[in-house]
Amino acid sequence: MGFNFYDFTALTHNIHVGLVEGFSPFMATTLEWVIVGTAYLLFVALFGLLLVYAERKVCAAFQQRLGPMRVGYWGLLQTIADFIKLLMKELIMPRKADRFLYNLAPFIVIIASFLAIAVIPFAPGLQSLDFDIGLFYLTSVSSVGVIGILLAGWSSNNKYSLIGAMRSGAQILSYELSVSLSLLTMIIFAGSMQFSTIVEGQRDGWYLFTGHIPSLVAFIVFLIAGTAETNRGPFDLAEAESELTAGFHTEYSGIKFAFFFLAEYINLFIISAVAATVFLGGWMPLHFGHLEAFNHAMDVIPPLVWFFLKVFGVIFIIMWFKWTFPRLRVDQILTLEWKYLLPINLINILLMALIVLTKFHF
């Protein structure tokens, strides 16, 4: 069972074969579920903590301060300490809350994020679900989360929560269009919805560069709409602190609050990972058509590193948005989507279709 840092296909295949040979088919499948599930849980928990730390450090850098410095070296253990604190906190429920929905909401939000993460290709062979409608699946499951947000706002029996949830509902449903349409533009270009095909297709150059103006426009639209989808600033109306205290999760505490918190960061990761995969080539190293020497040099860096470099690049841009821009108003957010992004997107799709038809691309 050789370990190859450049291609995990052999490793994952060997694990699969080993399991199938050693156990009954039912047991093998169950064990695979457990292994993959645990791996994702671990990844999400650790990466979530890392992202919270990164956000605090990035925010601190923008605000001319140091951020967490006391717990661990350069405050590295701060988020872990915070998480332990959240785990130990009392769970408070408003007296007249709808018990069932109130308890259900955080799980819906976090499950939606988990479902979406399954199709992300981290590196060759490191992807648990790779099927022909991968991108379609991702957009559909990631929009399930809004149900959780709406339920949280509704069941908390708090007006601030309700206003936050309504805002978030209107916002996510609208921006879902832009996310899907900008991805659709790239699907037309790639000719596939399967993640592995999309990544393979960028072997000679990332779609952001090969697809001319339409893919650049689609990338920008996707970044804007993606930021709105994750409820992050400047689109953080749903939890606008200065207006609605904490929006839809005002009444949540302890681990349930942590679920919302974690889900926000997983969604941030998913949006960045999709942007990195569809526009920036995913784990594919930076290649330029005929520069063989350059391409080989780039291949030395392992795909996993490439993937996370790109993801963190996009994450940094989204954090940059949050810490510089003021928040939009609810009507402005809808205006931006329906009057600007949507028409731009539709024209962009036409342009892309024309480019694909005339083969006017690199």
Add this chain to the structure above:
Amino acid sequence: MSEIKEVMINSDRLATDEYLVNMGPQHPSTHGVLRMLVKLEGEKVLNIQPHIGYIHSGIEKMCEAISYPQIIHLTDRMDYLSAHMNNEAVALCVENALQVEVPDRVKYIRTIMDELARLASHQLWWCVMGMDLGALTTFFYGLRDREMILDIFEETCGARLTVNYNLPGGLMFDIHPNFQKRVKDFITYFRTKLPEYDQLLSGNVIFRERTEGIGHLSLSDAIAYGVTGPSGRASGFSNDLRKHQPYSAYPLVKFNEIIDHRCDTLARYEVRMKEMHESLSIIEQLIDNIPEGDYAVKMKSVIKLPEGEFYQRVETARGEFGVYIVSDGKKNPYRVKFRSPGFSNLFALNKMAKGHKIADLVAIMSTLDLVIPDIDR
């Protein structure tokens, strides 16, 4: 299930769209313990009913039991961001009643300190304004620069916020030897930082969209509600007491009264931003010319005002601050009334925010620059 039934039965009651939201006394955007009963229809604000008194400390009543120099220390606690101007108002009122002429040095220093306090107050307002609109980074930019002014205060007055620097007849003590140098350093430093403020917030598209045309307060309304200070001047209401009733060293300096006729949130924002430039220029004109002399005139150990009524108003960072003293000739006043700018400004909020969204309400409230102890006293 029973709840659902209840809803079904009362469905016509449910059909009404208006609802009340209790904003405050603990709410992030009220910056203190202001409580507002907001009537909403969806996101639209229909009516705002401010409830005040959560931090009422009875300062006016307390003043009746203490002597005049002691009153000064209480005025710090009202509008803590304009502490120096509040102190000065009482000091000027007592000086005028006793017809004491303070040395020029005192006048100069008072004016410089006034403007420094105004700058510090406007800086804090700018931080919080950005934060209320969701641009959290502004907070740290503003505080970074405000820190320098507070350091100057600390060096000279020994305190950073509630400075207690004035006395009837002069100042508590002379300025620190470093004072002039540090103030000049600050002016050069802040001149380079003010454009940064504009880059970060003023020029931002989202910010302009959020503020332009929002919270219209017409000139007649501003006068009717007594909205003074930068908020009033943004409605075209020329009310700068530094120009109209100059006190201390204000007659000696050249500066512009910033007036804007656009009446909206953006106008109120820009008036304050421009006032910061004016304050810098006022300080610049005075800082090198502080005359030599005493920092206070010798007053009697027990100050007694002649019988009668005395009124003095000054321009604080928030508007017109008035001190009304009724004296019966004893060492403590018979009655003291403070006219605080925040109180009048707050009640124009309903007029301005009606029909706008919740987010606009927060923005409008932010441009009124409310300090709650100033309202409650």
